[in-house]
Amino acid sequence: MAENPAKPETTGTNGKQLQKLATDFLIRFYIVFKILKLYAENNELIQEQTELLWQTLQALKEETEEISFKIKRESIFFNQSRIKFSLSNYPIFKFLLEEFRKRDIGLLSISPDISKESLLKAVAIICHKRTSDSPFEDLMAELDQQEVRGLNLEKLEIAERLPSPQKSSARLFFLSILHLHEISERNKENETIRLNTTRRLIQSIFNHLVDNESFLLGLTTIKNHDEYTLNHSVNVSLLAVALGKRLGLTRAELVDLGLAAFFHDLGKIDIPLEILNKPGQLTEAERKIMELHPHQGAEKLVHLRDFRRLPVSAIHVAMEHHIKEDLTGYPKYRLKSDVNLYSRIVKVCDFFDAITTKRVYRKKTFTRAEALSLMLENIGTEFNPVILKSFVQMMGIFPVGSVVLLNSGELALVVESNQEIKYLMRPRVKIIVDTQGQKIDGPEVDLIEVDLETGQYKRTIVKEIDPEDYDLQVPDYFLVQAAD
Ligand SMILES: [Fe+2]
Ligand SMILES: [Fe+2]
Numbered sequence: 001m002a003e004n005p006a007k008p009e010t011t012g013t014n015g016k017q018l019q020k021l022a023t024d025f026l027i028r029f030y031i032v033f034k035i036l037k038l039y040a041e042n043n044e045l046i047q048e049q050t051e052l053l054w055q056t057l058q059a060l061k062e063e064t065e066e067i068s069f070k071i072k073r074e075s076i077f078f079n080q081s082r083i084k085f086s087l088s089n090y091p092i093f094k095f096l097l098e099e100f101r102k103r104d105i106g107l108l109s110i111s112p113d114i115s116k117e118s119l120l121k122a123v124a125i126i127c128h129k130r131t132s133d134s135p136f137e138d139l140m141a142e143l144d145q146q147e148v149r150g151l152n153l154e155k156l157e158i159a160e161r162l163p164s165p166q167k168s169s170a171r172l173f174f175l176s177i178l179h180l181h182e183i184s185e186r187n188k189e190n191e192t193i194r195l196n197t198t199r200r201l202i203q204s205i206f207n208h209l210v211d212n213e214s215f216l217l218g219l220t221t222i223k224n225h226d227e228y229t230l231n232h233s234v235n236v237s238l239l240a241v242a243l244g245k246r247l248g249l250t251r252a253e254l255v256d257l258g259l260a261a262f263f264h265d266l267g268k269i270d271i272p273l274e275i276l277n278k279p280g281q282l283t284e285a286e287r288k289i290m291e292l293h294p295h296q297g298a299e300k301l302v303h304l305r306d307f308r309r310l311p312v313s314a315i316h317v318a319m320e321h322h323i324k325e326d327l328t329g330y331p332k333y334r335l336k337s338d339v340n341l342y343s344r345i346v347k348v349c350d351f352f353d354a355i356t357t358k359r360v361y362r363k364k365t366f367t368r369a370e371a372l373s374l375m376l377e378n379i380g381t382e383f384n385p386v387i388l389k390s391f392v393q394m395m396g397i398f399p400v401g402s403v404v405l406l407n408s409g410e411l412a413l414v415v416e417s418n419q420e421i422k423y424l425m426r427p428r429v430k431i432i433v434d435t436q437g438q439k440i441d442g443p444e445v446d447l448i449e450v451d452l453e454t455g456q457y458k459r460t461i462v463k464e465i466d467p468e469d470y471d472l473q474v475p476d477y478f479l480v481q482a483a484d
Contacts, residue, residue, distance in 0.1 A: 014063065015081070018060075018063055019078070019081070021056060021059050025056045026083070026092065026096060028049065028053040028056050029123065030096055032046065032049050033099070033123055036123060041120060041124055050116065050120045054116045057114075064079065065112060067110045067111075068107060068108065068110070069108045070108075071097060071100050071105065071107070074097070099126075101156065103126065103130060103135045104155050105155070106157055110150065111152070115150065118148045122143065122151045125142050125148065136155045172201070173234060177227065177230050179197060183198070184229075184266075184269050187269055187300065192306065193306060195306040195310060198262060202237065202255050202259050202262065205241055206241055209238075209245065214400050215478065217239070217399070218400050219478055220238055220239060220401070221368075221401035221478060222235075223356075223357045223358065228359070229265055229268050232265065232353055233262055233263070233265055236261045236264060237258050237259075237261040240345050241258040242394060243349060244257045244258075244342075246390050246393075247345070256313055256314070256342070257313070259311060259314055260316070260317035260318075260346065263314055263318060264317050264346050265297065265318075266296075266301065267293035267299075268293050270293075270296055271292075271293055277359075278361055279361050280361065291331075294318060294320070295331065298315045298318040298319040300318075301314055301318055302315060313343075316339075316342060317346045320339050322347070323343065323347070325382055344387055348384070348388055349391070352372070352391070352395075355374070356371050365468075367402060367466050368398075368464075369398055372392050372397075375388060376388070394417070396414070396418065396419075397425055398464060400414050400415060401478070403470070403472055404462070404464050405461070406429075406459045406462060407459060408458075410431050410442070411432055411465065412432060413429060413432050413477050414427045414428070415430050415444060416428040423448055426447035426448045426460075428445070428446050429445060430443070430477065431444075432477065433470065439472075445458070445459065447461065
């Protein structure tokens with residue numbers, strides 16, 4: 001079996017510290033960049049902020065000799081590791097990504113001995129707007145002319161400049177999270193929620209899904225732990241639309257379903273974070289509060305000013321997504337037929353996304369395949385059989401986003417399920433760890449490929465593995481490499 005690859009530097013305490021410092025550096029860089037647009041370099045505010053940027057650089061220097069930021073698709077990498085954004089700093093990253101891209105900057109590396117003056121000059125030169133056809137060359141010429149030392153730039157590769165459907169799917173995914181974030185804020189302030197925007201987002205999700213189901217399902221491996229409910233709601237919405245499509249719902253119905261799924265946990269806004277994120281078991285009283293969220297969600301939806309634009313099924317879904325097929329769960333319903341079809345669809349997607357996400361109160365996080373097998377054990381009692389079977393078939397035995405060990409000794413990521421029943425065990429995979437245990441940017445291969453000489457399959461899955469055991473960051477592959 002492949003050996004455990006060496007831990008990359010973003011894990012462990014030192015890695016976390018580096019991530020934090022690199023993030024701080026980018027935020028400081030952004031601030032200096034922004035105010036340089038308003039003031040001259042000798043302005044006091046700029047001097048002050050440059051000092052802070054400089055200090056962050058000194059702190060980084062103490063942790064690592066290499067200081068480089070690389071643009072790769074929708075992400076910024078510090079040295080070899082993708083910088084993880086949170087909702088609060090995502091707009092800053094997005095701004096920097098776009099500004100770097102406009103100037104064709106693919107890599108910015110800073111030598112540890114750069115002077116403070118050079119650093120400020122460099123930011124100022126990068127900050128200049130360039131309208132020529134060769135912004136990168138102009139930028140380099142100016143850095144040279146002004147004798148800026150200690151800074152190295154590399155040009156963005158052509159492939160990185162082209163938009164791709166995956167890029168826009170990923171953007172859509174994050175836009176949805178931001179939108180839901182705004183909705184929760186507005187809800188707290190009792191402001192009007194723009195349901196039209198929500199509807200448009202779900203319609204685009206539907207359009208992307210038609211062309212690119214595997215990729216969108218891959219995006220649901222992204223788990224943002226700081227903003228669990230938001231991220232979770234978007235994932236559930238994506239899964240529900242994909243599942244609804246398989247169940248034969250029309251386009252209009254799918255948009256309603258997507259909207260309903262998007263808002264299923266709206267009632268959680270009012271639950272105190274101490275309860276929502278409590279590491280241990282909830283007390284009886286806390287559990288009661290928690291179980292109020294379906295009611296509270298339904299009530300919130302009814303009170304939306306834009307209520308008429310919302311499908312009635314959204315209220316059902318908010319109310320009913322914790323009711324099991326045998327009518328246990330909460331709240332209590334007496335008749336099975338009262339439970340809406342959309343609620344049953346959302347229940348399956350909700351459960352799957354929840355148990356595959358690491359949470360402080362959950363002792364075990366399930367891999368994607370383990371989650372399906374656990375769910376199948378409860379077919380008919382907890383989940384509607386027809387819906388669950390469709391879901392399992394959509395995800396495949398090894399769902400998109402699972403990591404598997406192959407009989408070749410390689411580790412691979414499932415990127416597309418094979419829909420033919422006899423090939424369910426043979427999805428399309430991307431090799432990510434070679435036989436030596438080295439992480440690689442390997443090829444995508446189809447597991448139905450047969451070796452012509454021996455007549456045997458070239459590769460076969462031995463078992464699914466937990467990506468955490470190997471420090472593999474599954475979402476990165478979808479965000480970073482999917483645009484190949
Ligand atoms: Fe819920
Ligand atoms: Fe949920």
